[in-house]
Amino acid sequence: LRWIRTVSPGIKLRTDNDGACLFVTDEGCSVYNDRPTACRYYPVGHMAIREAGATEDEARYFLVKEDHCKGHEEDREISVTDYRKEQQVEQYDQINREWMQLILKKKSAGPSIGRPSDTSLQFFFMCCYDMDRFRRFVLSDSFKASYDMDDAFYSTVEKEDLALMSFGIRLLKQILFGDETIAVKPGAEEKRLKERREIS
Known part of the structure; x- marks a missing residue:
């Protein structure tokens, strides 16, 4: 697999030297x-x-x-x-x-x-293709401090890949296009901005 750096990042299957799929065998x-x-x-x-x-x-x-x-x-x-x-x-x-x-x-x-920033492209890639990393992100303390989700949600996305994938699309729509479907905890954005200022 390789990352195609276009307007929307994606992945494609590598082929052999003749352009054939690597999953195709003699059988x-x-x-x-x-x-x-x-x-x-x-x-x-x-x-x-x-x-x-x-x-x-x-x-x-x-x-x-x-x-x-x-x-x-x-x-x-x-x-x-x-x-x-x-x-x-x-x-x-x-x-x-x-x-x-x-x-x-x-x-x-x-x-x-x-053109989305490099950070946005990396976030897009993680949400769509890197499920292990995205799951760790969603289950992290920083995510839980920012979004108002119940315990049942976290239990589901921890175990079910399809639920995690679907949530990743929702999160991308909210962050990239402003489709507000995921509740943000009051004051979470201000707290993040303050922490960033303190770090810088």
Whole structure:
């Protein structure tokens, strides 16, 4: 994996010298049961778009035809709906939806939001991709002193990755775009600013 330093940081799988996936062996995909969404969809392309003035994003699908994909040679027709069920992508889409909405929110803001600071990019990366580090951050004393969350919340995110991922998206929306859905403890921001001034 490597960090792609673009407007929104991301990761991509490293390939071998010929560009092939490292998980593909002579017997086929070695992680087939746990393959990611892109592999489940292929050769169907999937994207989310939001029309100007719309409040909800819309899923769009398209067929990708490449010479190395031999599935196109099979005499079989299947609808996108049935293909999605067959590949078991529905649960993955549900998990990815919030993340896609975050990316759309950034894109729809356009140049008005400017380029995020390096600190913001690192925070984005942690919330989206580095779950171990993000979990330590959320369970830290400094986080608990800043956000008004109950014990049930901390118990859940300590054990459940999906709940932690979903919360990471909420936190990013609040910090980067001002979507206030997470209660901040009274005086927490002023206390942080005071501590920073004392350190500097």
